[in-house]
Amino acid sequence: MQYENDEETLNNKIEFSLAFIESLVSSAGLSGEQKTLVDRCTKNIYEEYQIHNFSEQYEPDFIKFYEELMKQPEREAKNLALVLERYVLGGMDIFSKKTNIEIKNRLISFDISELPRSIQTTGYLVVLEHIMNRLKRNKNLGKHTWIFIDEFHILLANPYSADYIAKIYKTRKKGKCDTYYNYAKHSEM
Numbered sequence: 547m548q549y550e551n552d553e554e555t556l557n558n559k560i561e562f563s564l565a566f567i568e569s570l571v572s573s574a575g576l577s578g579e580q581k582t583l584v585d586r587c588t589k590n591i592y593e594e595y596q597i598h599n600f601s602e603q604y605e606p607d608f609i610k611f612y613e614e615l616m617k618q619p620e621r622e623a624k625n626l627a628l629v630l631e632r633y634v635l636g637g638m639d640i641f642s643k644k645t646n647i648e649i650k651n652r653l654i655s656f657d658i659s660e661l662p663r664s665i666q667t668t669g670y671l672v673v674l675e676h677i678m679n680r681l682k683r684n685k686n687l688g689k690h691t692w693i694f695i696d697e698f699h700i701l702l703a704n705p706y707s708a709d710y711i712a713k714i715y716k717t718r719k720k721g722k723c724d725t726y727y728n729y730a731k732h733s734e735m
Contacts, residue, residue, distance in 0.1 A: 555591065555709050556592055558678075558713075559586070559588060559592055559606075560585050560588045560589065561676050563584050563585075563587075563588040563611065564581060564584050564585070565575065565671055565709070565710075566668060566672070566675075567580075567584050567626075567630070567635045567669040569631075569665075569668045569671060570630065570633050570665070570668055571626070571629055571630070577622070579620070579622040580622060580626050581624060583615065583618060583620065583622060583623050584626075586618070587611055587614040587615050587618065588606075588611065591610045591611055591614050592606055594606075598712050607644070608633070608634055608641050608642040609634060609642050609643065610629075611633075612630055612634040612642070612656075613629060615627045616629070633665075638662070638664075638665060640661075640665070641665075641668060641672060649676065656676075657671060658670065658686040662718070670710075671710065672678070674710035674711070674714065675710070677693060677714060678710065678714060680715060681693075681714065695711075
């Protein structure tokens with residue numbers, strides 16, 4: 547958000563949160579109540595981040611989202627929090643921790659093949675969100691960005707990741723980005 551401080555950016559973060567939570571909770575989709583809760587909690591934690599001038603201490607993450615969800619008075623919030631607990635505090639908490647990858651490098655390679663199948667879609671979304679953030683930052687800095695995507699067809703098989711690929715393409719059309727898709731399943735050298 548610090549790169550594009552506007553309502554559209556907040557709405558994009560809300561849409562990401564909805565896709566992220568839905569990828570964990572249910573393939574049937576979130577209920578209307580759950581969507582409202584995700585929207586409200588996401589908005590609250592991003593507004594807190596903005597109020598504190600994008601301080602790292604207030605940077606939104608899955609734990610802050612979960613804590614905000616627990617503060618909500620609705621019974622549906624408690625039910626949703628219970629479902630998400632496994633991914634925040636339990637054995638599948640991989641996305642609730644800060645990354646140990648140096649993501650400020652000029653060249654980054656993401657490999658999510660080792661993720662359990664049940665959270666691979668979530669992994670794709672996290673990687674694609676990072677790419678979107680990087681594209682926006684680099685666009686504002688006037689930098690060219692190159693994206694190489696192997697196993698591209700896998701991303702198109704999921705509606706959430708396919709939507710993110712479309713957003714990346716639109717960002718690319720508006721800024722300085724070159725995207726190369728590698729349709730090969732495996733490179734042989």
